[in-house]
Amino acid sequence: MKSAIAPIAAASCAFRHRLHQHPELSGQEFSTRDAVVAELTRLGLTPRTFADHTGVVAVLPAAAGGTGRGLALRADMDALPLRETSGVPWASRIEGVMHACGHDGHTAILLGVARWLMESGRRYPGPVTLIFQPAEESGLGAPAMIRDGVLDTPGAEAVFALHGWPEIPVGTFAIPDGAIMAAVDNFDITLKGTGGHGAMPHLVRDPVPVAATLISSAQTLVSRRTSPLAASVLTFGHVAAGKTYNVIPETVLLRGTLRTLDPDLRDVLRADLEALIAHTAAAHGIESTIEWVEACPATINDPAMAALAREGVGAVLGPDCVLDRPPSMGGEDFAYFLRKRPGAYFWLGLGMERGGLHNPRFDFNDEAIAAGITAFIGIMERYYRT
DSSP states (O other), rough: OOHHHHHHHHHHHHHHHHHHHHHOTTTTTTHHHHHHHHHHHTTTTTOOOOOOSSOOOEOOOOOOOOOOOOOEEEEEEEBBSSSOOOOOOOOOSSSBBBBBHHHHHHHHHHHHHHHHHHHHHHOOOOOOOEEEEEOTTTHHHHHHHHHHTTTTTTEEEEEEEEEETTTSSOOOOOSEEEEEEEEEEEEEEEEBBEEEEETTTSSSHHHHHHHHHHHHHHHHHHHTTSSSSOOOEEEEEEEOOSSSSSSOOSSSEEEEEEESSSOOOOOOOOHHHHHHHHHHHHHHHEEEEEEEEEEEOOOEEEHHHHHHHHHHHHHHHOGGGGEOOOSSSSSOHHHHHHHOEEEEEEEEOOOOOOOOOTTTTTTOOOGGHHHHHHHHHHHHHHHHTT
């Protein structure tokens, strides 16, 4: 298979470089969509586009007479608002936007799978749905595509996706059972007191020390209210209050993110944080509100589908390429697909030579593209033998 994949991987690599030069933010993937549609059409597929988002879907029909269950493979397409400093010849030409999370690589890999399917003439007992998804970084892409029925026609009964992962060696994979990525619950907290002169704090209700108390106290939700064996993260990433030296502000805005792997723990920590905010504010005589901005639930692999994926990848690339790795507290909107269908999300090793994810120096490792294409092929082969 290696000799057959090599020219396909080379073509995918060239396509990735073109995408990398023209990155687009979540919901704005218009030229990316057009490039994917053109490539799928050139290969002989009939891509479907949508009126309300920039996603693309193509379906490879089942073999003649085939009535087997369907399978879906997904890649994301959007970029990030970062200024690239990688220095590669194919660096972003769009100021302030770059593929810092490797979605250009994911798209190129899935197009490589499409190319292999069409050039090899391989057909399965059931259809294969190829999903090119926008807006993963915003968490809005997967729900939009699910609403448009991409899993229903012709009917995908399992779904798989990969993500390039610099923390593991090039060409290796991590495909754990259960949770692999965390639920992401972002929040806006507003603390409202009464402002006034900085030299007369006794005449006002100062929300600033209340914010400081809250930020400190909130960390006990993780360190003292959560089992040391249960993963959770609570981070405050934005604090805004006042504009000058001697004026006590009326309001403080706190923004942050809560990450959990366990759905039950997620509910508990959300409720505990809400209670802590309300009680802390009340104790100091100020008002408080919290607005949750859900990004995505936890990405939880179906154990049977994860085992299938490990077997499929191991069969084509060798069992030693599948590593045992703990989950990440990063988020991924593929979680919405896994709520609808059993499946598995897995990491493709990129090595750290080209930097970490969401880093302005990052560039997807082209050496991993062949392994990614081959892994998806192995999963399809294994799926349709069950």
